[in-house]
Amino acid sequence: MVFFIIGLGLGDESDITLKGLQAIKSCEYIYLEAYTSILGVQKDKLEEFYGKKIIEADRETCEEAIDEILAQAKINEDKNAAFLVVGDPFCATTHMDLFLRAVKKGLKVEIVHNASIINAVGCSGMQVYRFGEVVSLPFFTETWKPFSFYDKIEQNIKANLHTLLLLDIKVKERSVENLLKGKKVYEPPRFMEIKTAVEQIIETEKTLGKKAIGPKTKAVGLGRIGMKDQLIVAGCLEDFLEISMGPPLHSFVICAPELHIIEEEMFEFYRWKKKDSGVKI
Amino acid sequence: MVFFIIGLGLGDESDITLKGLQAIKSCEYIYLEAYTSILGVQKDKLEEFYGKKIIEADRETCEEAIDEILAQAKINEDKNAAFLVVGDPFCATTHMDLFLRAVKKGLKVEIVHNASIINAVGCSGMQVYRFGEVVSLPFFTETWKPFSFYDKIEQNIKANLHTLLLLDIKVKERSVENLLKGKKVYEPPRFMEIKTAVEQIIETEKTLGKKAIGPKTKAVGLGRIGMKDQLIVAGCLEDFLEISMGPPLHSFVICAPELHIIEEEMFEFYRWKKKDSGVKI
Numbered sequence: 416m417v418f419f420i421i422g423l424g425l426g427d428e429s430d431i432t433l434k435g436l437q438a439i440k441s442c443e444y445i446y447l448e449a450y451t452s453i454l455g456v457q458k459d460k461l462e463e464f465y466g467k468k469i470i471e472a473d474r475e476t477c478e479e480a481i482d483e484i485l486a487q488a489k490i491n492e493d494k495n496a497a498f499l500v501v502g503d504p505f506c507a508t509t510h511m512d513l514f515l516r517a518v519k520k521g522l523k524v525e526i527v528h529n530a531s532i533i534n535a536v537g538c539s540g541m542q543v544y545r546f547g548e549v550v551s552l553p554f555f556t557e558t559w560k561p562f563s564f565y566d567k568i569e570q571n572i573k574a575n576l577h578t579l580l581l582l583d584i585k586v587k588e589r590s591v592e593n594l595l596k597g598k599k600v601y602e603p604p605r606f607m608e609i610k611t612a613v614e615q616i617i618e619t620e621k622t623l624g625k626k627a628i629g630p631k632t633k634a635v636g637l638g639r640i641g642m643k644d645q646l647i648v649a650g651c652l653e654d655f656l657e658i659s660m661g662p663p664l665h666s667f668v669i670c671a672p673e674l675h676i677i678e679e680e681m682f683e684f685y686r687w688k689k690k691d692s693g694v695k696i
Numbered sequence: 697m698v699f700f701i702i703g704l705g706l707g708d709e710s711d712i713t714l715k716g717l718q719a720i721k722s723c724e725y726i727y728l729e730a731y732t733s734i735l736g737v738q739k740d741k742l743e744e745f746y747g748k749k750i751i752e753a754d755r756e757t758c759e760e761a762i763d764e765i766l767a768q769a770k771i772n773e774d775k776n777a778a779f780l781v782v783g784d785p786f787c788a789t790t791h792m793d794l795f796l797r798a799v800k801k802g803l804k805v806e807i808v809h810n811a812s813i814i815n816a817v818g819c820s821g822m823q824v825y826r827f828g829e830v831v832s833l834p835f836f837t838e839t840w841k842p843f844s845f846y847d848k849i850e851q852n853i854k855a856n857l858h859t860l861l862l863l864d865i866k867v868k869e870r871s872v873e874n875l876l877k878g879k880k881v882y883e884p885p886r887f888m889e890i891k892t893a894v895e896q897i898i899e900t901e902k903t904l905g906k907k908a909i910g911p912k913t914k915a916v917g918l919g920r921i922g923m924k925d926q927l928i929v930a931g932c933l934e935d936f937l938e939i940s941m942g943p944p945l946h947s948f949v950i951c952a953p954e955l956h957i958i959e960e961e962m963f964e965f966y967r968w969k970k971k972d973s974g975v976k977i
Contacts, residue, residue, distance in 0.1 A: 424713060425809060432810070433717065434710040503811060505818025511958055518965065526819060528706060528811035528922055529713070530784060533824050535809045537786025543814050544832070547826040548857055576829055641809055658799060677792055684799065 417441075418522045419497040420504040424694050427455045428464040435527040439465050443494035444487055446472045450586045451509065452501035453606075453664060458622030461499075469499070473587040481513050488500040502531030513644050532640060532666050536579050538647060539635040539668045540681025545572030546579055552667075554583045554607060555615050562619045565624060568669055569627040576667030580667040583606035606663030609636045613655045613667075629650060633670035635685065636660050649685035658687055697769055698722075699803045700778040700794060701785040706737045706922030716808040719748050724775035725768055727753045731867045732790065733782035734887075734945060736923040740788045740914030742780075751781070754868040762794050766801050783812030811949050813921060817860050819928060820916040820949045822960025827860055828852030833918040834923050835888060836865045836896050845970035847888075849950055850908040859949040863888035889946030890917045894936045894948075909933060916966065930966035939968055 419438045420422040424430030431439075432484060439445060447458060447469050454461075461468050472481075484496050504510050504526050517524045537543045552565045564580075571578045585605040593600045616628060630653035638646035648658055652669075700719045705711030712720075728739060728750050735742075743750050765777050785807050787790050798805045818824045831848045831897035845861075852859045856948060866886040874881045897909060919927035919941040929939055933950075955963060 422811065424847075426715070428811070429715040429718065431711050432705060432711050432713050433705070436714065437710065499967060503815045503818060506815060506824055508823060508956075508958055511818070511821065511823070511962060515961055515965065521847075528711070528816045528819075530703065530809035530811055531815045531824075532786060533814040533818075534784045537792070538807060539790070542789060542792070543787050543812075544830040546830075547828055551825070574829070574851060592714045604774075611792060615823070672914070675789075677789055677796070680796055684796065 416492045416523065417519050418484065418488055418494045418524050419495065419527060420510060420524065421527040422503040422531070422618065423454055423499055423501050425454075425502060425535055427530065427642065428461055430529070430641060432527060432529060435529065436465070438495070438525070438527055439499075440499055441495045442467070443491065444484060444496040445469045445499065446484060448472050448501070448510070448601045450584070451507045452584065454501050455603070472498075474548070474646055479696070481516060485522065485589070488522055489520070495636050501528050503533070505532040506533055524563040530579070531560035531635075531642065535640050536637070536666065536668060538640060539637060540636065540647075540649065540685060541577045541668055541670060541677065541678055545575075545577050545671060545675075545678075547574055547576035547581050549581060551581045552583060552607065552612050552615065554585065554605070554611075555618070555666055560618075560622075562623060565616075565619045565623060565625065565627075569625065572627050572669070572672060575671045577671045578669040580612060580669065582609070582612050582665050582667065583664055584664070606667065608663075609638075609655050609658070609660050609665045609667050613664075616652070628669065631693060633674070633682065635667065635668040635670065637663060637666040638662075640666065647685050647688060648687045649682045650687040654687055657689075697771045697804065698776045699765065699769055699778065699798050699805050700808060701791060702778055702780050702808040703784040703812070704735055704780055704782050704812065705744065705810035706735075706816055707924065709742055711810070711922060713808060713810060716810065717746070719776070719806070719808055720778055720780075722746060722776045723778040725765060725777040725779070726780065727748050727765060728780045729753050729782070729791070731865070732788045732928055733865065734867070735782050736920065742939055753779075760796060766798060766803065770801070771878050776924055784810050784814070787812040787814055787932045795804050803859065811922065813860070813862070813918075816921050817918070817947065817949060819921060820918060821914065821928075821930065821966060822858045822951060823907060823950055823956065826856045826858050826952060826956075826959075828857035830860050830862060833864060833893050833896065834886065835866065835886065835892075836899070837933065841899075841903075841974065843900045843904055846897075846904060846906065846908075849907065853908050853950070853953060856954055858952045859950040861893060861950065863890070863893050863946050863948065865945070889944075889947065890919075890936050890939070890941050890946045893946075894933055898934070909950065914955070914963065916949040916963070918947040918949065919943075920945060921947065929968045930963045931968040935968055938970075
């Protein structure tokens with residue numbers, strides 16, 4: 416019995432690797448992790464494409480799903496199982512935890528790698544070698560505004576490095592009220608847009624009285640990378656208050672203060688011109 | 697006419713995505729970039745697998761190849777062309793340059809993403825979010841010992857971040873003598889092993905009188921990631937003078953001073969025990 420953790424890449428059902436598809440075909444139980452990222456296609460499309468039933472594992476049921484997989488794996492030793500992950504298997508802590516739990520139970524685990532935003536960010540025109548620490552930007556609320564993300568961007572800028580900002584995703588979350596009442600009523604999914612990210616950055620700069628970023632800092636907006644309608648737009652930070660990046664997912668690159676020649680050329684190629692909605696490739 | 701730049705991922709012929717394979721099937725001209733990285737299979741295996749002829753583009757002919765692709769693309773407007781790249785299309789500056797030249801000539805360019813060591817490094821157990829700037833380590837020679845790589849690792853360590861070291865690859869290179877004589881005689885390919893990397897790091901520390909790394913610094917050795925016989929071994933820097941990592945390609949992770957709980961667990965899972973050759977998964 417093999418327990419596969421398979422990266423689906425970015426985009427749609429055709430972004431799986433042949434190795435990944437072959438593995439899925441050999442599986443009896445297939446779980447889809449659906450809360451750290453989303454693919455451009457729905458579960459039923461994937462089911463049709465694979466010719467297999469898929470069980471969706473959201474944040475709540477993910478841990479249970481893991482135990483179920485592990486239990487099933489022990490019972491049906493000749494039946495393979497797979498856990499499907501948008502992007503690459505090891506690009507989220509949850510999946511590393513899943514891996515460890517499985518190997519500790521003595522399961523044979525195989526990883527099938529794929530693209531994730533961590534390396535596909537090269538399409539921004541900024542070289543993957545020149546990125547500093549990745550920064551996650553959570554939704555601010557009235558009462559919770561964690562400004563700590565700012566220090567990391569500042570540190571990258573000081574070191575003349577680019578920053579990849581991963582924007583918050585809220586899928587199948589419950590309001591505090593419903594949580595307290597124990598009600599399984601879910602809020603509609605929310606995906607942070609680049610515009611919101613920029614507003615939060617500006618708010619953070621104002622509150623902290625810092626100026627590491629500023630309205631004229633170069634940045635690259637990434638919308639739906641890997642999908643047919645992906646959008647890559649370069650501009651100054653303040654431009655992104657106006658640019659409409661379209662549906663989710665969005666990611667955002669804050670550029671290093673100095674660009675290499677080829678990065679500069681790529682930036683010009685993607686540069687936003689007012690009245691455009693962006694550059695399509 | 698579409699000009700595809702297609703990532704082959706890491707490993708073998710089955711690591712291409714369905715999208716990538718479909719694109720190749722539509723192409724008349726297919727080039728394989730074969731000097732910034734290598735796949736676990738040879739060109740003829742790929743040709744058989746795709747059912748297509750492949751032209752190998754080494755460092756010398758790569759630029760010519762690009763011009764040829766662009767010229768062909770103009771002449772045969774209904775015939776697609778592809779440029780195949782190990783890993784992800786944008787993980788080397790050369791490929792970004794290729795992209796720019798193509799779009800500037802008015803070609804329709806499509807990118808097919810895939811895994812590269814930049815994101816697959818997550819399999820080391822170190823979280824991809826906690827990596828600082830990527831460091832390339834060139835082969836030292838008697839007369840050329842560029843120590844500048846060390847500063848970057850030092851900076852990452854100070855910021856409590858991991859470092860991914862990409863080890864030098866020399867494919868189809870000519871000796872200075874043969875270059876001067878204009879002789880097209882090539883040196884045998886060379887791939888830096890982790891042992892050599894560690895020796896160079898130690899030499900650099902001694903020469904510069906620095907102690908940012910040291911023999912007890914935690915590190916993870918990666919051999920042939922994505923291939924069937926991949927090897928992941930965790931240990932202290934000095935352990936890697938003894939550990940045999942096997943055939944190329946090797947990559948190396950220098951860990952941040954502090955590991956998160958799950959990173960610590962992964963490190964223990966992969967930890968080298970004397971007399972082992974490493975841990976296989």
